[in-house]
Amino acid sequence: MTIDILELAAILRDVAAREILPRFRRLEPDSVRTKSNPTDLVTEADTEAERVIKVEIAKRWPDALVVGEESVAEDPGLLHRLLDADLAITLDPVDGTANFAAGLPLFAVMASVVVRREVVGGIIYDPMGDDWVMAERGAGAWMRHPDGWNKRLDVAAPVPLDQMVGTVSMGFLDKATKPQVLANLAKIAIPANYRVAGHDYRSLASGHTQFATFNKLMPWDHLPGTLICAEAGAHVAHFDGTPYRVGDLSGGLLLATSRESWSLLRREVFTV
Numbered sequence: 001m002t003i004d005i006l007e008l009a010a011i012l013r014d015v016a017a018r019e020i021l022p023r024f025r026r027l028e029p030d031s032v033r034t035k036s037n038p039t040d041l042v043t044e045a046d047t048e049a050e051r052v053i054k055v056e057i058a059k060r061w062p063d064a065l066v067v068g069e070e071s072v073a074e075d076p077g078l079l080h081r082l083l084d085a086d087l088a089i090t091l092d093p094v095d096g097t098a099n100f101a102a103g104l105p106l107f108a109v110m111a112s113v114v115v116r117r118e119v120v121g122g123i124i125y126d127p128m129g130d131d132w133v134m135a136e137r138g139a140g141a142w143m144r145h146p147d148g149w150n151k152r153l154d155v156a157a158p159v160p161l162d163q164m165v166g167t168v169s170m171g172f173l174d175k176a177t178k179p180q181v182l183a184n185l186a187k188i189a190i191p192a193n194y195r196v197a198g199h200d201y202r203s204l205a206s207g208h209t210q211f212a213t214f215n216k217l218m219p220w221d222h223l224p225g226t227l228i229c230a231e232a233g234a235h236v237a238h239f240d241g242t243p244y245r246v247g248d249l250s251g252g253l254l255l256a257t258s259r260e261s262w263s264l265l266r267r268e269v270f271t272v
Helices: 003-021 044-060 069-074 076-084 097-101 178-187 197-205 218-231 259-267
Strands: 032-034 041-043 065-068 085-095 107-115 120-128 129-138 140-145 150-153 165-168 190-192 211-214 236-238 253-256
Touching: 003 085, 003 107, 003 129, 041 044, 041 097, 041 129, 044 065, 044 069, 044 085, 044 150, 044 253, 065 076, 065 218, 069 076, 069 085, 069 253, 076 253, 085 197, 085 211, 085 218, 097 253, 107 197, 107 218, 120 197, 120 218, 120 253, 140 218, 165 178, 165 197, 197 211, 197 218, 211 259, 218 236, 236 259, 253 259
Parallel strands: 065 085, 165 190, 165 211
Antiparallel strands: 032 041, 085 107, 107 120, 120 129, 129 140, 140 150, 211 253, 236 253
16 A cells, blocks of 8 residues: 555645634643643644544554654554554644644654654644645655646755854754753854754755754654654754664754765764
């Protein structure tokens, strides 16, 4: 069984229109709760969007294992089944839930297609902009609009360290490491943090930033974006230089516009 990535993208868009956007800036207090800590939120939009997307996936691809963020919160064992699945879809129904709950229009819906531990497709849908960035392995990365307009994506040309702009996820860095990394960030032009991995990946793949870093590695957050950025020409690796693979939950990630830029950033800034 194969999965049509455009059909999957259309499902994400349709469910966002039905379950996510009607709740944006209209959440009742009892529809927002915390999970592991006060900044780890889940809303009614997350749970309902994931539920409906899973139903739609089951109609079309009944043999696909769906590994969704909220489903794993209920059944942690589901996460480990990803490694044994012949066909799986990872799903983040609302990436950037804290932004969504705060009424900030910067969140995304993300999915990846995994075939026997290999990521073969990735989608990041922006409900506010109503467009997707997506990739299939070996076919490049693309921005697509619902009217059929599309554009191939390429990362930006490399620049010197002091001209680099990038997104930095600091929240999960080790406390002993964080002060040094914060000091090293003075060497670059602009370090940013959107609090939403989907837009970090979109910015890098679209050529608007030179790098991105992450530390908490859940598959629904990173399998789509790492494929998209790699297909757009980025160098993607753990901080120790090893490849990022399905099932990796630690080791951090550094993405950059080239292998040389990756090495420079690793040496001069992210000395973790």
